[in-house]
Amino acid sequence: MMRLRAATVLATLTVVTLPLIPVQWLALRLKGGLKRSLPVVWHRIACRTVGIRVxxxxxxxxxxxxxxxxxxxxxxxxxxxxxxxxxxxVAKTEVASWPVFGLFAKLQRSVFVDRQRRSATGRTAEELGTRLASGDAMVLFAEGTSNSGNEVLPFRSALIGAARHALAGDDGEMWIQPLALAYTHLHGLPMGRQFRPHVAWYGDMEMVPHFMNVVRQGAVDVAVVWGEPIRVRPDMDRKTLTRLLEDEVRRLAGNVRAGHPPAGPELPPAAPAADVPAEAGEPAILKAAENG
Incomplete structure (x- = not known):
């Protein structure tokens, strides 16, 4: 039955995906919002097909x-x-060369960053700043790698600081919103620490076997928890800002894993945005990258 399920899921995703690839490829070369909205449609179909409840x-x-x-x-x-x-x-450069997933990342209009070469941070920040200024909402996985799902690793400050500086030539402000992901249930049962590796992909796990296991099993529940957005000014210290974001994401993820968030589907609307205390002498993009 699990093999039959896997075959059905893969067949459905193939039938849906193949016609949409050339449409998205064309949309990337034209003006309009289709290039932004079409991936949302695909991801919703994929979630429903695989059995991911958000x-x-x-x-x-x-x-x-x-x-x-x-x-x-x-x-x-x-x-x-x-x-x-x-x-x-924002994805690491290796993703661009992955079979299938690399193509999807490009069609999603990802910004690729070489985390092994700090000298590339300035170029990445410039591209990221351009995309943010154009109105694109960008997601940065600030840990720099994935983990077991039982914890939140320390955040890296270089790209957070670089992205902020890349926008300094506009109105001097941007918004950063912390977001926590927590996979909570498998087949309707609380996942717990021992079962999170079913969905967590980290360390030296191979992609294809992990992908096929998720497809065969399905029935995963995940919580997406939006934190309070922060209004960021050009003079804010990037390391202070990074610590604030890391602490908030860790708190949100820990609460939802422990079953503490409200039972309803949404929290009340966020309170007015918080400000982070400024510290003088914040370095420019390249120096921020060097300090990592």
Whole structure:
């Protein structure tokens, strides 16, 4: 039965995906909002087909420019978040060369960053700043890697600071919204620490076997928790800002894993945005990249 389910899921995704690839490829070369909205349709179909049920708590910010800073658990995160709203992602350069997934990342209009070469941060920040200024909501997995889903790893500050500086030539402000992902149930039962590797993809796990296991099993529940957006000024210290975002994402993810968030589908609307205390002498993009 599990093999039959896997075959059915893969066949359905293939039938849906093949006609949409040339449409999205053409949309990327034309003006209009189709290139933003079409991936949302695909991700929603994929979630339903695979058996991923998303519970959204809180709401994404309407303000722009908007950078969304999230924890990273699995390759599933892309489909889960992509099903919520038009988004693009900041991805490591290796993803661009992956079979199938690399093509999807390009069609999603991802910004690729070489994390091994700090000298490339300035170029990535410029591209990221251009996309943010154009109104695209961008997602940055600030841990720099995925993890077991039982924790949130320390956030890296370089790209957060670089993205902020890339927008300094506009109105000098941007919005950053913390977001927590937590995979909570498998086949309707609380997942628990020992079962989270079913969906968590990290370490030296191979992609294809992990992907096929998720497809065969299905029936995954995930919570997407939106934190309060932060109005960011050009003079804010990037490391202070990064610590604030890391602490908030860790708190949100920990609460939902422990079953503490409200039982309803959404939290009340977010309170007015918080400000982060400024610290003098914040370095420019390249120096921020060097300090990592």
């Amino acid at each position: 519970r959204e708590i809180g709401k994404p910010a309407r303000e722009r420019p908007l950078l969304i800073v999230a924890n990273h658990v699995s390759w599933l995160d892309i489909t889960v978040l992509g099903s919520r709203m038009p988004l693009s992602f």
